[in-house]
Amino acid sequence: MRILHILDHGLPLHSGYTFRTRAILKAQMARGWEVAAVTSPRHGKFDTDEETIDGIRFYRTPRVNSGPPVIGELREVAAFAKRIEAVARQWRPDVLHAHSPVLGAMAAQRVANRLGLPLIYEIRAFWEDAAVGNGTGTEGSWKYRATRWLETRAVRKADAVAVICEGLKGDLVARGGIDAGKIMISPNGVDLGLFGEPLPHDTALARELGIEGAETIGFIGSFYDYEGLDGLIEAMPALVALRPKMHLVLVGGGPCDAALMAQAAASPVADRIHFVGRVPHQQVERYYSVIDVLVYPRKHMRLTDLVTPLKPLEAMAQRRLVAASDVGGHRELIRDGDTGTLFKPDDPAALADSVAKLFGAREGWDSRRERGRAFVETERSWAINVGRYDSVYQRLAKIGAMEDSWSHTSVVSA
Structure with a gap:
């Protein structure tokens, strides 16, 4: 053929x-x-x-x-x-x-x-x-x-x-x-041969980023408006109030770089928001290793309702927890409460509440990580x-x- x-x-x-x-x-x-x-x-x-x-x-x-x-x-x-x-x-x-x-x-x-x-x-x-x-x-x-x-x-x-x-x-x-x-x-x-077994927690990288010993959420991908990263930054003060050790790590770049950095700089919790920039693809797994929960706050629109993203699958392959907005594209990948957490889109307060509750239920993390990885292995x-x-x-x-x-x-x- x-x-x-x-x-x-x-x-x-x-x-x-x-x-x-x-x-x-x-x-x-x-x-x-x-x-x-x-x-x-x-x-x-x-x-x-x-x-x-x-x-x-x-x-x-x-x-x-x-x-x-x-x-x-x-x-x-x-x-x-x-x-x-x-x-x-x-x-x-x-x-x-x-x-x-x-x-x-x-x-x-x-x-x-x-x-x-x-x-x-x-x-x-x-x-x-x-x-x-x-x-x-x-x-x-x-x-x-x-x-x-x-x-x-x-x-x-x-x-x-x-x-x-x-x-x-x-x-x-x-x-x-x-x-x-x-x-x-x-x-x-996910190509599990290229993007397979996750790395152990990279203590040196966590220290370099200033998140050693912290609770961490993050996003790894392109910074487009539809990704809803402005809502994620807006949710951070409430999230820090609920989880005082919380830090946000943003890896990547795109058209919204400048606006997001300005928004983060003006935030009352600016010291908890870390912009890494773009990293070589072969280095991405290091950053997954230091982030507890990957958050995907896509905005509600035709594009996000119709199209499934790749990044949540990569996170699950890395045995990371995922939390995402409840839009059509995410619902095809994530079973709420089973392989991940879904929250109301375009609602920073709902995002903060859902993610805080997830950090408050660590006893179920290991089994959820394994279910997410199994989903990728058997279906994606x-x-x-x-x-x-x-x-x-x-x-x-x-x-x-x-x-x-x-x-x-x-x-x-x-």
Whole structure:
């Protein structure tokens, strides 16, 4: 089985997108499938047109001269499709696997039509809702509606569709004209080979951060508005009043850095809030080891109701306790009172009360940690998750074989 993945960007860049991609491709390779990837013009600078990183073969697409809205995106799609087609003619995949955003699906669909190849389109989040969550778009705007229309069109045209959670699937089916039977769930997962057994408590790091002997909560991830970190900082005075030894550790960065730091500096408990900044991915486990409870206070909006995050799974894999806002994406991952704690979203007082009660019930921590880890091992490990693609790929490969894709196409150099 040969699968050519169509990506917005990839390694060596670091993002949640690239880490999920790496996990999928490495798990597929472990099953004996042959995989390669083509990255879009949005990947940015690269050293060579073709390179192998972490054992994965990447083909690069040069940047495209920017243009006004719509024209610039169409240029990207045309250049991306040209590169995908050249690689496909050389490498001869059985299946094209495009990953969101929708520009990649549009480019891949052109190639699928030209070469008679089957296409699966995988959606990790709706581009239009992600723009709203990131503060770069407005719900209901012309751009929002146009992007939603393109997404729906891409789903209808693809031979199969994968989404990361039930929320996205339900939304697509509700749009009408989309067969629920062609949509599979490929949930977020953890590569336990890369992100496996947790480290022991790093006493030196705790001392360095000024949290030695403290009760600690924390967040490790990207600082976007929809993550609700302003609410977490707002909850800290009440939380310190309830738990006098409480400290908050924030690891990561993003568009909200400056605003969050200013808010924390003005807090009456500013000395209890520690900003670490971004850390190398290979160092992240050290920070998990010094945080008692990872808190995910996502705000209530379409994006957070429809999309499941990855970070709570990583925390559970590290045998850390998790507390999160009661939004749809979290409810697909966390069973309240069993594998984690859910609290009312957009309510700092509710956050403080729930987290304080969790610290007051330490007798149940060990068993909850083990249940969280077991959930990841049995339901969210990539070694298991990747098997969900098997039947879909087999069905699509048969379509390609019946259409005899390569009998009428010449091989050209990429």
